[in-house]
Amino acid sequence: MISRKLEVLINDNLHYFPVVTITGPRQSGKTTLIRSMFSHLPYYSLENPDTRALAISDPMAFLSQHNDGMILDEVQNVPELLSYLQGIVDEHRDRRYILSGSSQFKLQNSITQSLAGRTAVLELFPLSINEIADLADTDNIDRLILQGFYPAIYAGNNIPRLFYPAYMRTYLERDVRQLLQVKDLYQFQTFLRLCAGRIGSPFNASELSNEVGISVNTVRSWLSILQASYIVFMLHPYFDNSRKRLTKIPKLYFYDTGLVCYLLGIENEKQLNSDRMRGHLFENMVISDMVKHRAHAGQSTNMMFYRDSNGNEIDLIVPDGQSWKGYEIKSSATYNSSFEKGFHRLTDQLDARLTHRAVIYCGTQERRDAHIEVFNYASLLSV
Numbered sequence: 064m065i066s067r068k069l070e071v072l073i074n075d076n077l078h079y080f081p082v083v084t085i086t087g088p089r090q091s092g093k094t095t096l097i098r099s100m101f102s103h104l105p106y107y108s109l110e111n112p113d114t115r116a117l118a119i120s121d122p123m124a125f126l127s128q129h130n131d132g133m134i135l136d137e138v139q140n141v142p143e144l145l146s147y148l149q150g151i152v153d154e155h156r157d158r159r160y161i162l163s164g165s166s167q168f169k170l171q172n173s174i175t176q177s178l179a180g181r182t183a184v185l186e187l188f189p190l191s192i193n194e195i196a197d198l199a200d201t202d203n204i205d206r207l208i209l210q211g212f213y214p215a216i217y218a219g220n221n222i223p224r225l226f227y228p229a230y231m232r233t234y235l236e237r238d239v240r241q242l243l244q245v246k247d248l249y250q251f252q253t254f255l256r257l258c259a260g261r262i263g264s265p266f267n268a269s270e271l272s273n274e275v276g277i278s279v280n281t282v283r284s285w286l287s288i289l290q291a292s293y294i295v296f297m298l299h300p301y302f303d304n305s306r307k308r309l310t311k312i313p314k315l316y317f318y319d320t321g322l323v324c325y326l327l328g329i330e331n332e333k334q335l336n337s338d339r340m341r342g343h344l345f346e347n348m349v350i351s352d353m354v355k356h357r358a359h360a361g362q363s364t365n366m367m368f369y370r371d372s373n374g375n376e377i378d379l380i381v382p383d384g385q386s387w388k389g390y391e392i393k394s395s396a397t398y399n400s401s402f403e404k405g406f407h408r409l410t411d412q413l414d415a416r417l418t419h420r421a422v423i424y425c426g427t428q429e430r431r432d433a434h435i436e437v438f439n440y441a442s443l444l445s446v
Contacts, residue, residue, distance in 0.1 A: 081152040082182035088293035142173035211321015227325035259326035263343035308372035345394035388419040
């Protein structure tokens with residue numbers, strides 16, 4: 064059992080909510096985590112047809128059969144249960160129900176309607192760099208990027224070259240078929256691979272629609288499902304009312320770099336080391352790791368990047384109370400002072416609010432307690 068940082072947040076929320084709902088991508092470890100933490104509660108998977116049929120036929124009897132509560136896995140398969148659960152937790156405040164689901168789109172709508180104010184909604188993502196520190200060689204950046212961060216790989220239950228093709232077939236294609244009823248699966252796979260080739264770059268829906276041969280509306284629909292299924296996320300640009308022209312186009316990233324490597328056809332470390340996407344993949348790894356760290360600590364994942372019309376850029380801006388932290392991310396193992404140039408050409412408003420500035424790179428030399436700090440990527444937790 065790999066220790067997860069989200070455990071602390073789950074326990075904290077159980078003091079105040081009768082229901083805790085845990086969402087996140089498939090295979091991120093939700094079931095393993097909740098069954099380990101709440102082994103005293105009966106477990107029911109609503110992926111199981113017999114369990115699902117029982118829950119649908121008599122919801123009240125199903126939910127009331129245990130006085131302490133229960134674990135309901137993949138609860139988005141029977142969303143009508145949540146309406147009955149509302150009445151039960153209002154009447155029996157001592158009971159605890161742990162819910163999990165992999166479809167943010169399906170689950171969020173049901174929770175908003177039925178369990179508002181009664182449940183905490185937490186997200187469990189694939190493993191962070193800190194969580195695998197004792198399980199992997201974190202100094203080998205190419206291996207980290209290529210393997211990705213799904214728990215099955217680090218628990219020794221699978222290997223990347225088998226895991227990611229199966230993940231595509233078993234989860235992505237099935238989920239997408241259910242949500243979008245995609246008829247041309249090859250076309251959707253093309254869309255996915257083209258998205259993988261655009262990580263870290265401004266996302267242009269019109270350009271993508273021309274390449275795939277679908278409408279812009281279809282691009283946006285497919286993208287929304289990938290976001291709801293925790294496959295991709297958008298990083299939005301910083302914008303203020305200064306006269307300096309700032310980009311308004313978001314960037315696309317994947318939650319897991321191993322999946323991106325599979326989609327790009329990168330099969331080994333040597334190939335990755337010389338691939339044109341290596342810098343973007345490193346940037347994706349660092350930014351997604353920051354998302355995981357903040358989500359698992361109960362902090363906002365509403366982060367940004369900065370880019371103006373002259374190409375000046377800061378890769379990541381992270382909220383920090385009333386101020387912000389800025390990070391430049393470079394895959395080079397050798398430090399260069401040019402990495403800092405984005406920090407010297409900001410709008411006045413951003414410059415005033417940016418109280419912490421750092422460069423994250425692959426080298427070992429670090430510089431702390433300086434105006435612009437320098438960190439190795441493995442020091443992300445201390446950053």
